[in-house]
Amino acid sequence: MADDSTATCIDILLAILLPPLGVFLKYGCKVEFWVCLILTFFGYLPGILYAVYVITKN
Secondary structure: OOOHHHHHHHHHHHHHHOHHHHHHHHHOOOHHHHHHHHHHHHOHHHHHHHHHHHHHOO
């Protein structure tokens, strides 16, 4: 059984590889996903930064 830190590491890794997918798996099809998708279309780096921020915030 994985603890929360392992899940967070996997979420962050997904956010780096495919930012919208990482956000989608955490939040579903909510506003966070759509913002991340639009930022990723504008540039890969803004999508990554936003995805990591959204996934790690409490």
